[in-house]
Amino acid sequence: xxxxxxxxxxxxNVSDQFFNGVTLGMLYIxxxxxxxxILGLMGVINFSxxxxxxxxxxxxxxxxxxxxxxxxxxLAALIIGAFGMLFESTLIRPLxxxxxxxxxxxxxxxxxxxxxxxxxVWGDDAVRYPNLPNYLSGSIELGSFQFPIYKxxxxxxITVLILAGVWLLVNKTNIGMIIRAGxxxxxxxxxxxxxxxxxxxxxxxxxxxxxxxxxALAAPVYAIIPSLASQWIILTFVVVIVxxxxxxxxxxxxxxxxxxxxxxxxxxxxxxxxxxxxIIMGLILLVRPRGIxxxxxxxx
Amino acid sequence: xxxxxxxxxxxxxxIAAGLxxxxxxxxxxxxxxxxxxGNRFPFHAGFIDLATTVLVFALFALGFNMLFGHSxxxxxxxxxxxxxxxxxxxxxxKGFKVDIAGLHLHHDATNNGFIALVLALGFVLLxxxxxxxxxxxxxxxxxxxxxxxxxxxxxxxxxxxxxxLTGGEDGIQxxxxxxxxxxxxxxxxxxTHFYIFTAVVAFVAIAANYWIVRSxxxxxxxxxxxxxxxxxxxGYDVNRYRVNAFVLSALFPAVGGWLWTYLQxxxxxxxxxIDYSGRVVMMSLLGGIxxxxxxxxxxxxxxxxxxxxxxxxxxxxxxxxxVFVVFVLAAPAGIAGAFVAFQRYGFANSIRRLFSREAxxxxxxxxxxxxxxxxx
Amino acid sequence: xxxxxxAASYAFKTTNLTRSFAGFKAVNDVSIEIPRGGVRTIxxxxxxxxxxxxxxxxxxxxxxxxxxxxxxxxxxxxxPYRRARLGIAxxxxxxxxxNKLTVYENVRLAVQANYDGKANFFLPxxxxxxxxxxxxxILRDIGLFDVSGGLAxxxxxxxxxxxxxxxxxxxxxxxxxxxxxxxxMSPTETHATVELIQRISPGRTILLVEHDIDVVMSISTTIxxxxxxxxxxxxxxxxxRANEAVQRAYLGxxx
Numbered sequence: 001x002x003x004x005x006x007x008x009x010x011x012x013n014v015s016d017q018f019f020n021g022v023t024l025g026m027l028y029i030x031x032x033x034x035x036x037x038i039l040g041l042m043g044v045i046n047f048s049x050x051x052x053x054x055x056x057x058x059x060x061x062x063x064x065x066x067x068x069x070x071x072x073x074x075l076a077a078l079i080i081g082a083f084g085m086l087f088e089s090t091l092i093r094p095l096x097x098x099x100x101x102x103x104x105x106x107x108x109x110x111x112x113x114x115x116x117x118x119x120x121v122w123g124d125d126a127v128r129y130p131n132l133p134n135y136l137s138g139s140i141e142l143g144s145f146q147f148p149i150y151k152x153x154x155x156x157x158i159t160v161l162i163l164a165g166v167w168l169l170v171n172k173t174n175i176g177m178i179i180r181a182g183x184x185x186x187x188x189x190x191x192x193x194x195x196x197x198x199x200x201x202x203x204x205x206x207x208x209x210x211x212x213x214x215x216a217l218a219a220p221v222y223a224i225i226p227s228l229a230s231q232w233i234i235l236t237f238v239v240v241i242v243x244x245x246x247x248x249x250x251x252x253x254x255x256x257x258x259x260x261x262x263x264x265x266x267x268x269x270x271x272x273x274x275x276x277x278x279i280i281m282g283l284i285l286l287v288r289p290r291g292i293x294x295x296x297x298x299x300x
Numbered sequence: 301x302x303x304x305x306x307x308x309x310x311x312x313x314x315i316a317a318g319l320x321x322x323x324x325x326x327x328x329x330x331x332x333x334x335x336x337x338g339n340r341f342p343f344h345a346g347f348i349d350l351a352t353t354v355l356v357f358a359l360f361a362l363g364f365n366m367l368f369g370h371s372x373x374x375x376x377x378x379x380x381x382x383x384x385x386x387x388x389x390x391x392x393x394k395g396f397k398v399d400i401a402g403l404h405l406h407h408d409a410t411n412n413g414f415i416a417l418v419l420a421l422g423f424v425l426l427x428x429x430x431x432x433x434x435x436x437x438x439x440x441x442x443x444x445x446x447x448x449x450x451x452x453x454x455x456x457x458x459x460x461x462x463x464x465l466t467g468g469e470d471g472i473q474x475x476x477x478x479x480x481x482x483x484x485x486x487x488x489x490x491x492t493h494f495y496i497f498t499a500v501v502a503f504v505a506i507a508a509n510y511w512i513v514r515s516x517x518x519x520x521x522x523x524x525x526x527x528x529x530x531x532x533x534x535g536y537d538v539n540r541y542r543v544n545a546f547v548l549s550a551l552f553p554a555v556g557g558w559l560w561t562y563l564q565x566x567x568x569x570x571x572x573x574i575d576y577s578g579r580v581v582m583m584s585l586l587g588g589i590x591x592x593x594x595x596x597x598x599x600x601x602x603x604x605x606x607x608x609x610x611x612x613x614x615x616x617x618x619x620x621x622x623v624f625v626v627f628v629l630a631a632p633a634g635i636a637g638a639f640v641a642f643q644r645y646g647f648a649n650s651i652r653r654l655f656s657r658e659a660x661x662x663x664x665x666x667x668x669x670x671x672x673x674x675x676x
Numbered sequence: 677x678x679x680x681x682x683a684a685s686y687a688f689k690t691t692n693l694t695r696s697f698a699g700f701k702a703v704n705d706v707s708i709e710i711p712r713g714g715v716r717t718i719x720x721x722x723x724x725x726x727x728x729x730x731x732x733x734x735x736x737x738x739x740x741x742x743x744x745x746x747x748x749x750x751x752x753x754x755x756p757y758r759r760a761r762l763g764i765a766x767x768x769x770x771x772x773x774x775n776k777l778t779v780y781e782n783v784r785l786a787v788q789a790n791y792d793g794k795a796n797f798f799l800p801x802x803x804x805x806x807x808x809x810x811x812x813x814i815l816r817d818i819g820l821f822d823v824s825g826g827l828a829x830x831x832x833x834x835x836x837x838x839x840x841x842x843x844x845x846x847x848x849x850x851x852x853x854x855x856x857x858x859x860x861m862s863p864t865e866t867h868a869t870v871e872l873i874q875r876i877s878p879g880r881t882i883l884l885v886e887h888d889i890d891v892v893m894s895i896s897t898t899i900x901x902x903x904x905x906x907x908x909x910x911x912x913x914x915x916x917r918a919n920e921a922v923q924r925a926y927l928g929x930x931x
Binding site: 527529532533 | 734736755756757760761765766772773774775776777781784785786788789790791792793795797798799800804843846847
């Protein structure tokens, strides 16, 4: 009997960690895809992307008590998206004619500023998200397994919806076509009379929107602290490297792999959890230098 | 070009003079120029230690700049070498006992500064070489920056999580300073003495860096920065140079880390964190990327700002962030670049350039600066 | 393979050389021998695959299929820098120099590449024998000695093109691949550059992609005509001028 209970316990642990990993993976996907859209389409690396994620979480936390759950999610993402557009048009745009490394330096600096602003406004300590609506706060029970609705169902559904939206936007709309053409041949698009700077601002807004949304979605699940920004940006880089720079499917596969495997690592060796992603990255680099879905020579 | 480069010995004499005078420029020193610094260190050891800190980071920045400034590749993870260079001597000096995979590793406390340095350089050399062989053929540009940043986190998490060996978050404390042959055992315990020791080491390292950057090898790095494809078609084994540049540039942070351990007599995982990597990028940017003295000036200005602002304002990292933004947008050539501009365009015209688009368009200083390293 | 030709009777040989880009065959199944010596020009309409062919010979691109031989040696998988060391040097259609370095430094780096692996690069350049003398010689050869202290980016377009030829010459290569060296030059510059090419050609093989048909006709030993990734004809200028297929496809009104 004791033996059986023990193995059932192990199974529950594995299942819990697996679904924790899926949750984490969903958020990685959203953040990484946002970064990847900007990176792949514009060749710009935004280190402040992690700060946008963090700001999204704080926005959702602040707005939820006043406007309610759904509007707070939506508004948080929208505010971050709009902020991203402002950010791109004022600070990033002057750097397009320089080597891309300078955007990394600039956005690193702004990330420092954003983090301090958050500390000033919301304090250094973690803040807790207010209660979720009742219909999202419970769990679904299947046999002896429990699946928290928000984390294991709602978050996954929302992510899938957003991914479908982004895929349609990039592949099936005029905007997407223009953007993709513009990254290959900006001159040609300009000749056609399309305003590329506006397109770039829009792309940056979409990418930032996704970071903000991911932050808002993460707010009820994780402790909301200022250091989320730097923690997440590096993991996002790892997801992007593993999946392949600029790749839609790469962000998805990379996010899931790293989310799930690093969660499962919790069962094997807790101190090594943070290392999981980097080990995967090292191995991927060895066998597929451009990432799982990477394109050869995209950033030569 | 009209302005010729100074002869090597003039530069090195100037560096030596700078090393001797540096403590006086620190907050509380008699040549302190920073209006914000006040007189918080009325001539005691504090400002001398700060001067030592500046030197440690000058070495760190010098290594970083060899890579980004001279060969054009931005490593956003150079703190990993600083950290390894600090932990290796710390563990060697303090001793450790660990069980790993059934092996019992044990080392007693040993105080030998020279062997500690060899260990710091050795481990950094090994890690840098393996890493360079992994990432150099597989990445370039911002991809390279992202990968170096990620691998630096590996070192950070190892030092952070492997508590048995590294003391985890708290790190290692109570590390004895080395004993120099022929001097009393606690000679280096004195701040001024330790500064002298650091300055001598720094001078040797700076001279070595100067030598490398100005050698034919250094020219090849400039060629890689300007046009990697052209260098390749001239017959240069580009990736070999990139690996060598990476490894060489890692050795300077290693020496810095070695000194850092002894200066602080303690070490914690922060030394390998993204903040430290970013800091050194900032120092180079502040001082002037691709110039020889720039990173050293940057290290000084950074610590001067940090030390005066941090004491008075809790959110001082925001000021550092603002420095990044302002310098990237308005003065990517840094302070050294500004001096070059004053020399070239005159003070008034240089200021005009800052605000006038036309004046700037004539020649973009940021782009022109690296060329000063060239010339017959 | 058939019986080998006498040693090094050709500079380049390709067998079934093919390169496709997303299904489009820019170079399609080209098997050709390019003899040693002389000025060997490749002409053809835009998109004929001339530059891609150059890129395959110099190693900028790996072929999708087929092989490249250089003097009996299969160099298909050789990195460009190794090809350069074998004596293959190339210039590019878009000027490819070290813009932010001085003209002198440009050429010096090119000469210095000869010593890579032979001399210690951490020692001063005076250990490298005639490095500076050779640099000065090349600078005189290409007529840029007097401006060698200035930045390469400040040179006129024609001088930049000539500087690139100087870089290519530094290794004293057996084979030079020059991709449209005259593009965008004024008549005076063109004249000087043609003279330069003729002066350096003895004892070397020069592969040329060029559009200026008068120059091509006057300096070429043989002309290879490419069309849609394939070789349409090979012959002396007179033969090419008389070739009907070429006239139809390319020369058109000129003939």
